Amino acid sequence: MPGLYIHIPFCRQACNYCNFHFSVSQKNRPDFLSALVKEINITKDFYTSSKNNSKIFLDTLYFGGGTPSILSINELEQIFVAISSIYDFNDKSEITLEANPDDLTITKIAELKSLGINRLSIGIQSFFEEDLMYMNRLHSVSQAEDSIKNVFKAGIENITIDLIYGIPTLTNERWTRNLKKAFEFGVPHISSYALTVEEKTPLDFFIKKEKLQPVSDELAAIQFEIMLELMEKNNFQHYEISNFGKSGFFSRHNLSYWTGLPYLGLGPAAHSYIKGKRFWNISNTSKYISSINDNKLPRECEELSLIQQVNEYIMTSIRTMWGCDLFKIKNEFGDIVFQKIEKTSEKYIRNGLLMKENNNLILTKKGKFLADGIAADLFVD
Ligand code: SF4
Structure with a gap:
């Protein structure tokens, strides 16, 4: 929405x-x-x-x-x-x-x-x-x-x-x-x-x-x-x-x-995201104003590669109580990416830092202290 x-x-x-x-x-x-x-x-x-x-x-x-x-x-x-x-x-x-x-x-x-x-x-x-x-x-x-x-x-x-x-x-x-x-x-x-x-x-x-x-x-x-x-x-x-x-x-x-839906951000320094593209407005209010006055959006755009999209999804979803949906990863990013993430997750599941529920990888209480490190390790390259 x-x-x-x-x-x-x-x-x-x-x-x-x-x-x-x-x-x-x-x-x-x-x-x-x-x-x-x-x-x-x-x-x-x-x-x-x-x-x-x-x-x-x-x-x-x-x-x-x-x-x-x-x-x-x-x-x-x-x-x-x-x-x-x-x-x-x-x-x-x-x-x-x-x-x-x-x-x-x-x-x-x-x-x-x-x-x-x-x-x-x-x-x-x-x-x-x-x-x-x-x-x-x-x-x-x-x-x-x-x-x-x-x-x-x-x-x-x-x-x-x-x-x-x-x-x-x-x-x-x-x-x-x-x-x-x-x-x-x-x-x-x-x-x-x-x-x-x-x-x-x-x-x-x-x-x-x-x-x-x-x-x-x-x-x-x-x-x-x-x-x-x-x-x-x-x-x-x-x-x-x-x-x-x-x-x-x-x-x-x-x-x-956090769930990867599109969003529009307006004003200086605001970010937007839609269909794999990320935009960010200039972090300078005077330059923002003069650019808009010249009818030019003061923003830069980056088209995310599939790898960047999957890593972004891992980073944001793992921080939520619903976790990272492995089905979604398989469907949207393919079997090789899915298998790599599943393999990396095994050691965290064994150590009690991640749990798997209905094919979602979810941080345990202990894992929440290491959320960013675990997400980074799950990244694919
Ligand atoms: S400087 Fe302004 S934006 Fe930053 S924390 Fe304080 S009130 Fe919030």
């Missing part, structure tokens, strides 16, 4: 671990919005090359960033008007907006809801001030707590929160308290990532200058284990390596990425 991703490349403050494409300067916002509206029109035939005028129904619409909640209601409305001139969507569509807690006032939530946004992804990260300061997050703990309460109060039940573990200031006891707090609030979905030090980020710089404590893989591994245990106890399904949901609340948008 078609999905649309819109990248909003603006933030109020730079979190020091972040390597996404964003700018804290807001000067390009009006020009960015005009360019985005234009890009929505230019790419209108992405899902269909037919000349009929019927609109494609969007199963999912996702505003990511950056900080999409930074946009005013008028700015968001402009984008919705442009989208609805090309696509159909309704209250059955999953319409997600990533939001920072400091933006989620009662008025703002009501405005977002009036636009049809029915899922909010809130960047909580931690319920402890020390962790928020370590990461240079803009919001406070009380804003984090209020944002969740306000969203529920407004009647939006499809909430996901982001939590980060492996922060040097986050003890195991505090990590447990973070998770318990999320459970007490009743959020039905949690995305959780280990803090990673990406090159050229302020975090990388401050750690090298010994101004911030270094990040430890051991701490992250212990906290991942704590998380798996507590999520299970609280009836969250671990449906993707970094995502946990109550039944009925899995992210439909992200599932399309």
Whole structure:
């Protein structure tokens, strides 16, 4: 089912671990919005090359960033008007907006809801001030707590929160308290990532200058284990390596990425995929704007070889609770590829890191700690 991703490349403050494409300067916002509206029109035939005028129904619409909640209601409305001139969507569509807690006032939530946004992804990260300061997050703990309460109060039940573990200031006891707090609030979905030090980020710089404590893989591994245990106890399904949901609340948008369905991404740095072709827009908002103004899509394209397609499928599917479908591999990529993957998987099955269920290779609890390494070893060349 078609999905649309819109990248909003603006933030109020730079979190020091972040390597996404964003700018804290807001000067390009009006020009960015005009360019985005234009890009929505230019790419209108992405899902269909037919000349009929019927609109494609969007199963999912996702505003990511950056900080999409930074946009005013008028700015968001402009984008919705442009989208609805090309696509159909309704209250059955999953319409997600990533939001920072400091933006989620009662008025703002009501405005977002009036636009049809029915899922909010809130960047909580931690319920402890020390962790928020370590990461240079803009919001406070009380804003984090209020944002969740306000969203529920407004009647939006499809909430996901982001939590980060492996922060040097986050003890195991505090990590447990973070998770318990999320459970007490009743959020039905949690995305959780280990803090990673990406090159050229302020975090990388401050750690090298010994101004911030270094990040430890051991701490992250212990906290991942704590998380798996507590999520299970609280009836969250671990449906993707970094995502946990109550039944009925899995992210439909992200599932399309993980199951190899086509998707269209608009805005600077956004990625798209269709029929073995991957596209990515330039990660530079000014260049994005001027290219669109010249009626040129600011993107590069790569046609994936069959080997790249199978490896991409392995990488994404093995991270999900449904695993990697060996029948699909046999049907779509042939017997030789299937046999090679099956042979490589044998040692992991013997070691208890993978299990085979109905011809799907699925990570065991032990295997989840080594997901990326196992996927890489299953790759074919
Ligand atoms: S708010 Fe999100 S996108 Fe913006 S700097 Fe922080 S982590 Fe990055």
